[in-house]
Amino acid sequence: MATRRQFIRISAMGAGAVMAGAAGLRLLASEITDGRKASYVALTGRTPTYCEVCFWKCAGWVYKDEKGSIKKIIGNSEDQNCNGRFCPRGTGGVGMYHDEDRLKTPLIRTEERGKQSFREASWEEAFDYIAEKIKVISAEHGPECIALFTHGSGGKYFSTLLKAMGSPHIAAPSYAQCRGPREVAFQATFGETIESPERTDIRDTRCLVLIGSHLGENMHNGQVQEMSDAIDKGASIITVDPRFSTVAGKSKFWLPIKPATDLALLLAWINVIINEELYDKAYVEKYTYGFEYLKAHVKNMTPEWAYGITTIDPTMIRETAREMANAAPAVIVHPGRHVTWYGDDTQRLRAVAILNALLGSWGRRGGFYRPESFELPEPVHPPYPTPKRSWRTEFPDLYKMADTVLANGLCDATIPDPSRHCQFQGWIVNGTNLIETLPNQENTLKAIQALQLLVVIDTMPMEITGWADVVLPECTYLERFDDIRVGPHRRPQIALRAPAAEPMYDTRPAFWMARELAKRLDLIDYFPFEKLEDQLDWQLKQVGSSLEEMMRIGVKTFDRSYDDLYFAPDEDVEFYTPTGKIELYSTSLEEAGYDPLPKYTAHEEPPPGFYRLNYGRAPMHTFSRTSNNPNLTDLMDENSVWVNPRVAKEWGLSTGQYIHLVNQDGKRSEFPIKVRVTERIRWDSVYMVHGFGHDDKRLRRCYGKGASDTNLITKVHVDPVMGGTGMRGNFVTFVTDLSGEEVMS
Amino acid sequence: MNEELIISGRENLMVDPHLHIWHWPIPLYLFLGGLAAGVLFFAALYYLMGKENEYRSAVRRVPFIAPIALVIGLAALFYDLRHKAFFWQLYTTIRLESPMSWGAWTLLVITTASFIWCALHIREFFPNWDWKYNWLKELEVFFNKYKKHLAWVILIFAIITGVYTGILLSAFNARPLWNTSVLGPLFLASGLSAGAAAIVLASKNREERLLFTKIDLIILGVELFLIVHMFMGFLASTQVQIEAAGLFLGGEYTMVFWIFVVIIGIIIPGVLDLMELRGRHIPAVIPGVLVLFGSLMFRFVFVFAGQVSRWLY
Amino acid sequence: MRYAMAIDTKKCVGCSDCVVACQTENNVPIGYCRDWVVEVMDGTYPQLEVELRSERCNHCENAPCVRCCPTGASHIVDGGIVLVTPNKCIGCGACIASCPYDARYPHPKGYVDKCTFCIHRVNQGMKPACVSVCPTKCMYFGDLDDPNSEVSIVLKKRKSKTLIPEAGTKPHLYFLI
């Protein structure tokens, strides 16, 4: 039987062979093409799309009203990511299109960076400007000194451009600011990553353990839906969160843990499960490596030991461990998603992975299933040049497990420093608001100030655009084609995004921008199709579908190619780890010089009068990208700071009052924030929703509304294993005197 | 700690954070309606009692306020409608369950009747008035012939109008502060006292003034009694009504209610009336104006506070 | 036929998708809403309880808004759905004042607007927009007179309550508790 890894390799080769003929389709255009008009099948009542309001990428249908204006977006019922139901942000996605504050034309900066003075430019001018600068940087410093930061669909085309230029430096904040640690931890343990959408089999689970994963506020659609199904079927939920999250209110057990101590709880759970012999013996025996080391390692990590650290009652720890074991293997100790908290995150996630392995949930119904993606052939183009330098050389002996480029790494390596070899000179930033996304804003700005070129591709005048030399306005996802969505799920599935309307204003899709730039850099060979829709049609035809078919159905599901969702009884499974086993004891971490078994280390605590700055999601917003969305600001137009009544009393704070927050380094929130006095937060922390406190005045609806957590995250605890930026080790205090200040409410 | 929040950011115009659908036109309308009702009530009453000549002001002169008040009141009401072009829909149906509906019809009747009444007495102000057209002259003759019937119509509809101004609010079960059966009589009383005060203000006849001062005093007493009664009713009722009454008992409307409505609008004019009746000479303007002011404030306070009061759930 | 809706407070996460979906489906202008979400929290950390409710017009069997409407613009149609006919409404606001649930609002065009139970969809055999979008599938809709409707079934199976029953309005919006 072919292993999974071999299978993937074979199918990729097969696709390559098929595409060879496509080179004939290559077009060599020299003049600027019109990127606005897409030649797509005449639109009937509805247009297929997949959502870009977050990265769950739900597939749906866009409907228009009698006047032809975009009216509503409804989930596609064939889609596994959404099952016909969008989340509030996806439903409110129409607001992205209708937002009158959108970027409307290309802009070129006229004064020094950050001054926000731009002039409108033509696309030709903008492209010429960028191409010129890129040529200069490539000549003087090498193409490797140009970096791409991207989050979102258009990144694909700029990645192609960068690779064609010879730069490997492509980073997404969804790694080192988000799920990197969990991917590294699960890779080290199971030889596979979790990916997105997560391979958690929540709908069939009997016990869901959420460690700081606030599903329901974190509105990743499929997971929320499946959690609801699980509740219906009587599954128990165990929530570990210092805050009474929405899901804590739906849990059988809520463990109000002291922040930053989760690893101790996890180790104690492992201790109980081993000591009480609650683990899946056959599974552990057959599939895992290093059980004895683990057993010895956690010997003293009893619930009583953890109690002193976490403040969680030992009986509660035992009871919840038994609850998990009772449900096993239909149990999920959820790996979370935004897991860059305290700098030891990879190790915390290793403990999560180990716990799952002991319970035998990996590869089991109600645990973690084996997902499958669909493979689409890529258009043929010349091979990419081999880069001569890598960001890694800038960080000797650091982040050795990072399997992708770190956004914060690129940022650090941009700041002038004599010890660096490759100081980055040019950034292309697509769909990521780095100012609000990377912690330690001062650092980000320092890097930006050192650049020769900063190009930002965005739909909105977000903070990052204010620092750009050239701003390229992208049309929204409702006005463009993008690559076919192929992401993993229970069954391989593809989804099409087609434009429901022509781009408003002078905006264009990323594909067209990247290709126009490629023309000017003599790299057009890497973009063999003039129009993306022709490329999609070609790709789809290679796999027995077509653009025409996908316009009709939006989503197409395929059969799984070879294996089952779960391990068969007694199946011999080869894990892609050095030992071929599930590594309870990680040989890869050991080899790289990191702890092979997770160790608890204490984290700094708030000084007197300070409170830990905790942050998270609100179900109706996605980071900062929705904060100006008319439909969604209607639901929530500013964030508030949650304060425990005990603390409020001490400080004389009352609900509705505006205050400033000041952090341990004296950094003051740029805008005041409203207090919400609530029992839902501990007395040692405060909580706020990320994504507010915008300071770009062009965002008329959200300018100055609420405060930005990023503003207050000046201390970053970088994970030595993979470079994740731990952001939860910041402490704030209150300033109540707002005299002379204008509150935007 | 208990926390209750609307987390979807609801901010419906004129509904959130609490109801404020009715602004100044409504209390003004209620006041003017009550005043007109009071004035017309006394006019019709004393006419029917055959006292037309003793109480000439009350029967023949002061009623001229009524059509003016009613027209201004209706204009205010119309101004407050938000779908004005469909105003006529009011008169395509009679819906007895809706105070607003029968109120609209009542006002139609009483406004018409008040115009006719004034027309019959137009020579009080314009002794040489001539109706120019024959058909108008014939109408005058006709109504003079049936003046008694007209007076009965006015009497009855004046009472209905007075009560209506109160019932309009008390029919709203949803607003605990309004939802009391005392409100109908209370508004009627307030309207009558405003009417009496208007007569006192306008009358040049001492006897007439004294009579209406007496009537005014009695009605003010009744009003005070009804107010006490109302609060006792609230406080003996459900939590929502206790909370509603709280708006006047320490809540945000306490000051305006007790100072403007009760003290300035009822007690002080009452005492002044009493002094007048005891023979101390008080300029009639003072209690009269205070009563009218109190009556107006009463409507304002009740309409606004009522919109703040709500069910708890 | 008596249409009703039941909302499972145990599954609702308060995401407000029901509110956005209603807005886009029914052209509810930005700044207004026909439905909304309430969070009620009780207790002291860490002994806490929370209830989440998606609320809207209750389509009361004994509807004060219909009774007080002077023109008949507010009326009840087959299935017990309470509706407003815009061209009969004078915008007097009486119905708004009469609703104990504050479920109505003045539409900027002048007439009064509120939840219609998406009658335009229901008549075509679809579910109301809010029900069909809810990611937690915590909303149930159907005919109380049909024992096999999803709302009848869930109301039989689960404990439920209505809001302000003491107001005597006989609501058709149930909350599973």
Ligand SMILES: Nc1nc2c(c(=O)[nH]1)N[C@H]1C(S)=C(S)[C@@H](COP(=O)(O)OP(=O)(O)OC[C@H]3O[C@@H](n4cnc5c(=O)[nH]c(N)nc54)[C@H](O)[C@@H]3O)O[C@H]1N2
């Ligand atoms: N302080 C703090 N920092 C965080 C987090 C946090 O919770 N707190 N969360 C972290 C996590 S988990 C993540 S994944 C990252 C997310 O970080 P980002 O992906 O940077 O998130 P956003 O702030 O939403 O920025 C998205 C940008 O894309 C733009 N955009 C939206 N649609 C389009 C489009 O179609 N085309 C183009 N070209 N641009 C578009 C938006 O206008 C916006 O400027 O942030 C991380 N950083």
Ligand SMILES: Nc1nc2c(c(=O)[nH]1)N[C@H]1C(S)=C(S)[C@@H](COP(=O)(O)OP(=O)(O)OC[C@H]3O[C@@H](n4cnc5c(=O)[nH]c(N)nc54)[C@H](O)[C@@H]3O)O[C@H]1N2
């Ligand atoms: N609505 C909405 N949904 C989203 C997003 C969005 O922007 N909006 N973004 C998506 C993305 S990219 C991501 S990465 C995910 C992130 O979503 P998750 O991975 O679920 O959440 P986090 O942001 O890591 O965690 C927030 C929770 O962690 C708790 N917490 C804080 N400190 C601690 C601690 O020390 N221990 C424990 N146990 N808990 C703690 C907080 O109280 C809060 O409840 O959400 C996704 N879903």
Ligand code: SF4
């Ligand atoms: S989860 Fe919501 S925002 Fe994210 S893709 Fe799906 S519908 Fe869009």
Ligand code: SF4
């Ligand atoms: S959409 Fe569903 S889960 Fe979300 S708030 Fe509405 S009822 Fe609750």
Ligand code: SF4
């Ligand atoms: S909830 Fe309000 S608007 Fe709806 S029927 Fe009942 S009283 Fe009328």
Ligand code: SF4
């Ligand atoms: S506002 Fe319209 S629907 Fe409401 S009571 Fe008045 S006329 Fe009837």
Ligand code: SF4
């Ligand atoms: S039933 Fe229809 S009109 Fe009523 S709240 Fe739901 S979506 Fe809105």
Ligand SMILES: [Mo]
């Ligand atoms: Mo993320």
